[in-house]
């Protein structure tokens with residue numbers, strides 16, 4: 001599962017990710033990260049069995065944690081199967097099925113939003 005973690009500015013200089021990994025023994029894959037004047041935002045993927053431990057460990061640092069169940073969502077009714085999303089997606093989330101429709105493997109999504117900007121009919125949304 002993917003988690004969005006918002007770290008408050010007051011603790012941003014601490015090695016929070018390292019502490020969480022050491023304390024939980026969970027494997028975190030950092031998929032996206034940014035830091036600005038308000039604090040930090042990190043998206044990580046975690047094995048399902050580790051989710052609750054990892055959420056709890058981040059919350060001890062005062063972080064807000066949101067579980068992301070559907071990182072990218074396609075509106076089947078709007079999609080015209082143009083294939084633009086297949087071309088731009090860096091992690092091969094999209095492919096054509098045998099009927100020429102678009103198949104979505106959302107667990108591969110890193111929420112870069114490239115496909116959202118490329119889709120000519122606004123059929124795609126990245127959720128946070």
Ligand code: SF4
Pocket residue numbers: 072088089090091092093108109110111112113114115116126
């Ligand atoms: S948001 Fe990025 S990674 Fe996710 S499906 Fe779109 S292009 Fe692929």
Ligand code: SF4
Pocket residue numbers: 074078079080081082083084085086102118119120121122123124
């Ligand atoms: S870019 Fe949009 S319309 Fe084109 S295949 Fe992807 S979801 Fe469908």
